[in-house]
Amino acid sequence: MSPNARQPAILVVEDNPVDIDLMQRAFDRRNLANPLEIARDGEEALACLQRWESGEQEPPAVILLDIKLPKISGLEVLRAVRSHPEFGRIPVVMLTSSSEDRDIHTAYDAGANSYIVKPVDFTKFMEVAEHVELYWCLLNQHPR
C-alpha cells in the first residue's frame, strides 16, 4: 500500500517522545498509509480543535489519546472534544499504560470509543498500531 496524502490523518496525543517515535516506527514498519499528527500534550490537542474549526486543518479519522498528560489530562481533552458542537463525534481511542478499572470506566463514561492498553512488547505494539489503523481508518464508518 503506497502512502496516500489524501488519507485522513490519525491524531496521536502523547507526551512521551519514545512512545511517539515507536508509534511512528510501528506505522512505518507495517506500512500504514494514514499520516500521524502529533500533539505532545493536552494544550496542543485543544489547539488542533481550533485549527479544525478554522479549516486550517482537516479533522482526523481517529484520535489516539493518552490519559496521563502534562497540564491538561487526556480525559479533559476527551470531554472537550465530546462537547464540541462540530467535532464531537470524532472517534477517540484511549491508548495508555493504565489497565486500571477506574481509568477504563471513566474514559468510557466520558465518551471514549475504545480503550487499549499499550503493550510493552514492541511486536505487540506494532500489532496494536496496525489493528487500530485497519479498524478505525478503513473499516469504521466515519461520522460526517
Added chain:
Amino acid sequence: MEREARDRGPSTGKAFSAWRTASWVALVYLAVGLLWIGLSDQALLWLVDDVQVLGWLQTVKGFLYVSVTAVVLFLLLYWVLAARDRASAEARYLTEVVNRSPVVTIEWAARPGWPVVYVSPNVRRWGIEPEALLSGAADYSQRIHPEDREAIVEDVSRHMERGPDEYLQYYRLDVGGGRWIWVEDRTWLERGRAGEVRRFHGLLMDVTERVQAERNLRDSEKRFRAIFDNVQEGILLQDFETGAFVGANAAALAMYGYEREEILRCTVTDLSAREPGYEVERQQVLIDRARRGEQIVFEWRARHRDGHVFWVEANLQATEIADERLLLVTLRNIEPRKKAEQALNRQMDRLTHAERHAGLGSWEYVIETGQLWWSDHLYELMGLEPQRYAPGLGDVWEVQFDPDAGDAEQLKEVLQQLSPGHEGIGRRFRLLRHPSRGTERWFSLTVDSVAERDDGLHAVQGTMLDITDLQQAESELRQFNAELEERVRERTAALEAANQELESFSYAVSHDLKAPLRGIDGYSQLLEADYVDLLDAEGQMFIRNIRAGVAQMNELIGDLLDYSRMERRPLEQRGVRLQPLIEEVLDGLDPALRERAEVAVNMPPDLELQTDPDGLGLALRNLLDNALKFSAPREKPRIAVTAEPRGETLHLAVSDNGIGFDMAFQERIFEIFQRLNRAEDYPGTGVGLALVRRALQRLGGRIECEGRPDAGATFRLELPL
C-alpha cells in the same frame, strides 16, 4: 255423752255384783220373814190360848212386822240411792275431766290391727271424730307412721309375749288431713285367766311440741358441738374459781397434743412455755382483767405436750354457760405467721443492707392515695430524716430535685400520668439533687410498671441509684472518647492521605516504569531487526537478554499492579458455587501445562459459599498455577483439589506431587518477592503466594502449607461459608 259413757264405759264386774247382792237381800228377807211368821205364830199359839186375844196379837204382830220391814226397806233404799247419786255425780265429773284432759283414753281389742273399741271423746281435739276410730273400718296400726309402725308392732308383740304389761311408746299418728302428731302411748294389757291378752288400755298424749323442742335442742347441741370442734381456733373453757379447764375443742387438743380427758386435768402452767417474759403470773393478771369483763387479746408462748414451744394468739373473754361464769379462751396458732414475720424482718434487714451497700434507694407510689414511700436508704441518699420528712409527690419536684438539670420535669409528667395498667418506663431518669440540699449528687431513677397490690390499690415502684461517681466517670469518658474520636479522625485522614499517596505512587510507578520498558523493548527489537548484520553472536545474545529482562520486568510490574489493585478493590459478597469457579480457573491456565497434568477435583458438586468471587478466583488461580508450574518436571504431574464444609467453615486443599519445599520456609513463601527457586528454573515474580495470602485475609480466611522437598506440597485454605 253420758249415755255413751254408761253404755260403752269400760266394762267391770259391777252389774253382776248388784244382781247378786239384790238376790241375796231378797232371799235373806224371805228367809227372815218366813222364819218370823212361822216362829212367832207358834210362840203365840203356845203363849195365848185365847182366840180373840190371839187374833188381836196376830194383828199387832203383823203391824209390827210391816213397820219394821218398812223402816229397814227405807234405810236400805236410801243408802243405795244415795250411793248411786254420788257415783253418778262422780262419773259426770270424771267425764268432764277426761274430756278436758289432753290425755285420750283408748281401748283396743286384742286382734290383728287392734281395732279400737273405746276412745274418749276428747280425741276430737286432734281433729279425729271418735266414730272414725270406732267404726273399725281402718286398723289403728294403719294410722301409725310407716317409719314407726314396724318397731311399734314388734314392741307390742314382745310385751304381749313376755311383759311387762305396762309400757310406754312414742310414735307419729295420722290425725287426718295429712297431719301427723307425736303421741306418747301409755298402754297396759288386760289378760284373761289363761294369761291371754284380752284388751289393751291406753292413755294417749300429744307430745309433738315436746318432741320438736327436744329435737331442736338436740340439733342445736349438735350444731354447737360441730362448730366447737371444727373451728380452726382452739377453744378452752376455764372455771374462774378453780382455774381448771372444763372444756376443750378438737382444735385445742390438736394444738397442744393432749386427749380431751388429759387436757381437762392440765393447768395453765402445763400449757405455757415458762420462758422469761411469759410467766404464769403475768398471764394470771390478764385472766383477772378478763374476769372483770375486759376482752383481752395477746400473744403467748405455748407448750405442746411433747415439749416444743410455739406461738399462740390468745383471746380471753368471760362468758356464761349454763349459769356458770367461765373464761372462754380462744387460741390461734400463729407460729407460721411469726416465722414469716421473722423471715420478713430478716429479708428487710438484708434489703436495707443491700440498699446501703449498693447506694440504692427504693420507693413506692400509690396511685389512689397519692402516698409516696421511701426506703430508709433513700432518705439517707437525699440527706433527710424519715422522722422529720414525709415525702409527697408534689414537693419532691420543687424541693428535692433541681428542676433546671436532669429529667426532673419529664419524670414529673410521667408520674402524674400513671394509671392502673401502665407498662412502666423503659428508660432511667437522671436527676440532680437540688442545690439547696447540699453537695451536687446525681441519681438514676427507674419506674416500674403499675401493679395491683394485695390490698387492691395500684402502686408503682422504682429505685433510685446514686450515680454521681458514674456520672463523673461518664463525663470523663465522653471527653476522652471525643478526644479519641478526634485522634482517630486525624489518623484516618492521615492514613487515607497515605493510602492515596501510596496508590498514586504504585500507579505511577507501574505505569511510568512501563514507558521506558516499552522503549527498551522497542529499540532493542528495532536494533535486532535493523542492525543484526552489525552484531556478532554475543551482541545478539545481549539483545535477547535485554528483551528477556524487559519481559520479566513487565511481568513483575503486572503482578505488582495486581497486588495493589487487589488491595484497593472493593469486596463483593455473594453466593459462589465452588466447583464451577475451579473449573473456570483451570480452563484459564497455561494449556500446555494443564494438558499434561492429571487434575482431580473432589467436592460436593453443589457446594456454595458466600464470598468475593474475584478474590477467591485470584487465590485459586495462583495456587493452581503454582501447582502446575512446580509439578511440571514430574513425568505425570498430579494435582488434587478437595473441599468440604465443616460447621461454618469451608476447608479447601490444593496439593501436587511437585518439587515441594523445605518446611523451614513454610512462612517465608507467603512473603512478597520471596522465591525459593531460581527464576530460570521456575519463572515467576514471587508475588503469587503473597497475593493468595492477602486475598484470603481480605476474605476472612487463612492459609497454611506443608511440603517436603521433592515430595509435593499441599496448601490448605479455610474460608467462612
